[in-house]
Amino acid sequence: MSLNVEWQRSDYSRVPYWLYHDPDVYAREQELIFRGPTWSYLCLEAEMPEPGDFRTTWVGDTPVLVNRDRDGTIHAMVNRCAHRGAAVCRHAHGNTKVHTCIYHRWSYDLSGELIGIPFQRGIGGQGGMDDDFDKTEHSLRRLRVACYKGIVFGTFSAATEPIEDYLGPMMCGHISRLMCKPLRVLGYQRQSIHGNWKLYLENLRDTYHASLLHEFLVTFGLDRATQKGGVEMDARHRHNLTYAHAGSDSDADAKAAYGDHQLNSDKLTLRDPRLLEFRQEYEDDRNLAISTMFPNASFQQLNNSLATRQVQSKGIDAFDLVWTYFGYADDDADMTDHRLRQLNLFGPGGLVSMEDAEAIEIAHRASRHEGPDAAAVIEVGGKGEISDRAYRVNDVPIRGFWSYYAELMDIEPEGAVR
Amino acid sequence: MIAAELRFAIDDLFADYGACLDNDRLEDWLELFSEDCVYKIVPRENAELGLPVTLMLCENKNMLRDRIVSLRQANEYSVHTDKHLITNVRVKDTTDDGGYSVEANYTMYQADNEGSGSLYSFGTYIDEVVHDGDAVKFRRKIVIVDNWSIPHMLSTPI
Ligand code: FES
Ligand SMILES: [Fe+2]
Numbered sequence: 001m002s003l004n005v006e007w008q009r010s011d012y013s014r015v016p017y018w019l020y021h022d023p024d025v026y027a028r029e030q031e032l033i034f035r036g037p038t039w040s041y042l043c044l045e046a047e048m049p050e051p052g053d054f055r056t057t058w059v060g061d062t063p064v065l066v067n068r069d070r071d072g073t074i075h076a077m078v079n080r081c082a083h084r085g086a087a088v089c090r091h092a093h094g095n096t097k098v099h100t101c102i103y104h105r106w107s108y109d110l111s112g113e114l115i116g117i118p119f120q121r122g123i124g125g126q127g128g129m130d131d132d133f134d135k136t137e138h139s140l141r142r143l144r145v146a147c148y149k150g151i152v153f154g155t156f157s158a159a160t161e162p163i164e165d166y167l168g169p170m171m172c173g174h175i176s177r178l179m180c181k182p183l184r185v186l187g188y189q190r191q192s193i194h195g196n197w198k199l200y201l202e203n204l205r206d207t208y209h210a211s212l213l214h215e216f217l218v219t220f221g222l223d224r225a226t227q228k229g230g231v232e233m234d235a236r237h238r239h240n241l242t243y244a245h246a247g248s249d250s251d252a253d254a255k256a257a258y259g260d261h262q263l264n265s266d267k268l269t270l271r272d273p274r275l276l277e278f279r280q281e282y283e284d285d286r287n288l289a290i291s292t293m294f295p296n297a298s299f300q301q302l303n304n305s306l307a308t309r310q311v312q313s314k315g316i317d318a319f320d321l322v323w324t325y326f327g328y329a330d331d332d333a334d335m336t337d338h339r340l341r342q343l344n345l346f347g348p349g350g351l352v353s354m355e356d357a358e359a360i361e362i363a364h365r366a367s368r369h370e371g372p373d374a375a376a377v378i379e380v381g382g383k384g385e386i387s388d389r390a391y392r393v394n395d396v397p398i399r400g401f402w403s404y405y406a407e408l409m410d411i412e413p414e415g416a417v418r
Numbered sequence: 419m420i421a422a423e424l425r426f427a428i429d430d431l432f433a434d435y436g437a438c439l440d441n442d443r444l445e446d447w448l449e450l451f452s453e454d455c456v457y458k459i460v461p462r463e464n465a466e467l468g469l470p471v472t473l474m475l476c477e478n479k480n481m482l483r484d485r486i487v488s489l490r491q492a493n494e495y496s497v498h499t500d501k502h503l504i505t506n507v508r509v510k511d512t513t514d515d516g517g518y519s520v521e522a523n524y525t526m527y528q529a530d531n532e533g534s535g536s537l538y539s540f541g542t543y544i545d546e547v548v549h550d551g552d553a554v555k556f557r558r559k560i561v562i563v564d565n566w567s568i569p570h571m572l573s574t575p576i
Pocket of ligand 1: 081082083084085086101102103104105106
């Protein structure tokens, strides 16, 4: 199976719409990206503090079971019984000593080893399995696991580079900043969006949209195109960080740039401004820092709202988004309340994030039946070289996403920009 | 047992609640809450795990007002029409200060701009209702969402 993509430009400033809507492309993504030489976000270590604690999740559309073994090691395995393919673990969270599939009760230990087959020798010498059946050949399929600063990553490929090399100094730096102390998980939000998963990964790399689509951000000065900020990428341009500095522009700057009609900041005020209060927690004064790792996760700080986001592809037309919110273990009650209050900004109903789902759904719907020549235009911040920008009006990291995507999918154009 | 009239007033409050939301009368909907109200939308998952994360958290009426102002003026969301069906109303208890703990189940359907629709949300309201002048109002409304993976997006309240 090979894929033929006619790229109009080698710098990915044109992306054919059919790539979001083609079943063969999707099948190849699962094989070459999600089960390929990439690290995927699985969960946080803080979600499974005790031996036996488990979580089920997905890597692309492969079901995955993650748990902590008795010696403290975290294992991840495909949540699919080695017998006839049923999901072994049917719960989202829990604690267990052993995972038993309900269908025929095959059981697996916390490392995924098959340890029990009912009636393996039959009853009274009748039935059961042949003598040559070797249990050790039928464990759950394991992923390689790496923990970095309390985040659990998994990969299906033996060829994937070590996690710190995969993330690179930029992502490691941002993750270290966010995960600077022991965490306390505050809970989850989940969302089912009717669009192709890549549209969301692009959205997270699109700094241009943030202060246009999300009027709340602009109106209340949380993120404006006129602020000091920009984007940074890793050396391979597959991950990205978008950041802004609070209060680095004035209402007057913003007004001059946006024109009066676009800016409501004079007319609108919040009756309860605690929603917008920024308590500086890190050495720098960035009030917004959201990094996105290829292929499935994002790590965010907006003011004092902290979360990870995980993308789970559900076929061409849909993906689920799981938001895991956290604070630090040493937060006092007031700080926890503050974080919970600011959570109004994010998630499926977030005042600065609800629009993303709508933007993705209308882009997905309207681009569905386009011919091979129709393509998205991605050249805000210029064409050609893919590189960091110290300004907000750009979508360059989207081209970085596609350049690494094309490399993994083996569809790079001649003279591809990386 | 509470008086039949009070029971009717509580039923009417739920009916008004649904009608205001279904007819985009968010400002009228706001007036069904007392000034010291709390409004939360909670994924059932978190409720069961004992985790405090909500999908929407308004700790007072001003935060509810801010939500509505933002929806009207600073948010873009799907073009939709809702229909709330609120049933199984149970007046469970009286509170120390003369209010009532009330629970009800809800389903909420949503139709899009081309007239296609689906079941958008279902769950339970865990409420506190109080006398406010001649009226009864919500002092607390906690929406526990059973289908907690929110389809599309969450804009107007549930
Ligand atoms: S499918 Fe799991 S035991 Fe048979
Ligand atoms: Fe966005």
